[in-house]
Amino acid sequence: MLQTAAYIVIAYLSGMRDSEVKALARGCLRTETDSTGSPYRWKVTSLSFKGEADPRGVKAIWNVGEPVARAITVLEMLQPPDVDHLSTVSTTAQAATRDVATPP
Numbered sequence: 001m002l003q004t005a006a007y008i009v010i011a012y013l014s015g016m017r018d019s020e021v022k023a024l025a026r027g028c029l030r031t032e033t034d035s036t037g038s039p040y041r042w043k044v045t046s047l048s049f050k051g052e053a054d055p056r057g058v059k060a061i062w063n064v065g066e067p068v069a070r071a072i073t074v075l076e077m078l079q080p081p082d083v084d085h086l087s088t089v090s091t092t093a094q095a096a097t098r099d100v101a102t103p104p
Contacts, residue, residue: 003078006071007087014044014064022087023047023057026079029072042069 011021023046032041042064047057075086 002074006074006078009071010064010068010075013068014062016044016046016062017050019049019057020046020060022085024072024075024086025084026076026086028086029069031069039066039069042066044068044072 007021010016010024011018014021024044025046028045030043030045031039032043033039044062044064046060046062048060049055049057052058072086079086079088
Protein backbone atom coordinates (compact mmCIF):
# COMPACT_ATOMS: atom_id res chain seq x y z
CA MET A 1 0.00 0.00 0.00
CA LEU A 2 2.89 2.34 0.70
CA GLN A 3 4.22 1.78 -2.80
CA THR A 4 0.80 2.66 -4.25
CA ALA A 5 0.57 5.79 -2.10
CA ALA A 6 4.03 6.91 -3.29
CA TYR A 7 3.00 6.29 -6.91
CA ILE A 8 -0.13 8.45 -6.45
CA VAL A 9 1.85 11.30 -4.88
CA ILE A 10 4.41 11.22 -7.68
CA ALA A 11 1.88 10.99 -10.52
CA TYR A 12 -0.48 13.62 -9.09
CA LEU A 13 2.05 16.22 -7.98
CA SER A 14 4.62 15.86 -10.76
CA GLY A 15 2.36 15.65 -13.80
CA MET A 16 4.26 12.59 -14.98
CA ARG A 17 2.35 10.04 -17.05
CA ASP A 18 1.97 6.45 -15.90
CA SER A 19 4.74 5.20 -18.20
CA GLU A 20 7.07 7.97 -17.00
CA VAL A 21 6.51 7.12 -13.32
CA LYS A 22 7.00 3.42 -14.05
CA ALA A 23 10.33 4.22 -15.74
CA LEU A 24 11.78 5.82 -12.58
CA ALA A 25 15.07 4.25 -11.56
CA ARG A 26 17.19 4.37 -8.43
CA GLY A 27 19.17 7.62 -8.34
CA CYS A 28 16.65 9.53 -10.48
CA LEU A 29 16.26 12.32 -7.90
CA ARG A 30 18.63 15.28 -7.71
CA THR A 31 18.37 17.89 -4.97
CA GLU A 32 19.71 21.41 -5.38
CA THR A 33 20.65 23.34 -2.26
CA ASP A 34 21.28 27.01 -1.56
CA SER A 35 24.44 28.45 -0.02
CA THR A 36 23.27 27.44 3.49
CA GLY A 37 22.68 23.83 2.43
CA SER A 38 18.89 24.08 2.47
CA PRO A 39 17.17 22.21 -0.37
CA TYR A 40 15.18 24.45 -2.68
CA ARG A 41 14.70 22.43 -5.89
CA TRP A 42 14.23 18.77 -6.69
CA LYS A 43 14.68 17.35 -10.19
CA VAL A 44 13.58 13.93 -11.35
CA THR A 45 15.01 12.21 -14.41
CA SER A 46 12.98 9.54 -16.16
CA LEU A 47 11.93 8.55 -19.68
CA SER A 48 9.28 10.31 -21.74
CA PHE A 49 7.38 8.32 -24.36
CA LYS A 50 4.50 10.45 -25.68
CA GLY A 51 5.28 11.99 -29.05
CA GLU A 52 8.77 10.52 -29.17
CA ALA A 53 10.11 8.70 -32.21
CA ASP A 54 12.10 6.26 -30.06
CA PRO A 55 9.78 3.60 -28.55
CA ARG A 56 12.33 3.10 -25.75
CA GLY A 57 11.65 6.67 -24.59
CA VAL A 58 13.93 9.67 -24.27
CA LYS A 59 15.51 11.19 -21.17
CA ALA A 60 13.38 13.92 -19.60
CA ILE A 61 13.67 16.02 -16.43
CA TRP A 62 10.81 17.21 -14.21
CA ASN A 63 11.05 19.89 -11.54
CA VAL A 64 9.08 18.62 -8.56
CA GLY A 65 8.27 19.63 -5.01
CA GLU A 66 9.46 18.12 -1.76
CA PRO A 67 6.50 15.69 -1.38
CA VAL A 68 7.45 14.01 -4.67
CA ALA A 69 11.08 13.86 -3.59
CA ARG A 70 10.05 12.16 -0.34
CA ALA A 71 7.84 9.68 -2.23
CA ILE A 72 10.76 8.75 -4.51
CA THR A 73 13.01 8.30 -1.48
CA VAL A 74 10.40 5.96 0.03
CA LEU A 75 10.25 3.92 -3.20
CA GLU A 76 14.05 3.62 -3.17
CA MET A 77 13.94 2.34 0.43
CA LEU A 78 11.22 -0.21 -0.41
CA GLN A 79 13.25 -1.82 -3.18
CA PRO A 80 16.17 -4.15 -2.50
CA PRO A 81 19.54 -2.47 -3.24
CA ASP A 82 20.09 -4.61 -6.33
CA VAL A 83 16.79 -3.53 -7.97
CA ASP A 84 17.11 -0.43 -10.14
CA HIS A 85 13.53 0.24 -11.24
CA LEU A 86 11.35 1.76 -8.54
CA SER A 87 8.08 0.42 -9.93
CA THR A 88 9.12 -3.19 -9.40
CA VAL A 89 7.04 -4.83 -6.71
CA SER A 90 9.44 -6.00 -4.01
CA THR A 91 9.05 -9.30 -2.19
CA THR A 92 8.24 -7.33 0.96
CA ALA A 93 5.43 -5.53 -0.85
CA GLN A 94 4.20 -8.80 -2.35
CA ALA A 95 4.09 -10.41 1.10
CA ALA A 96 2.23 -7.43 2.56
CA THR A 97 -0.29 -7.54 -0.29
CA ARG A 98 -0.79 -11.26 0.25
CA ASP A 99 -1.33 -10.70 3.99
CA VAL A 100 -3.89 -7.94 3.35
CA ALA A 101 -5.69 -9.94 0.66
CA THR A 102 -5.95 -13.08 2.77
CA PRO A 103 -8.90 -12.96 5.16
CA PRO A 104 -8.16 -13.99 8.77
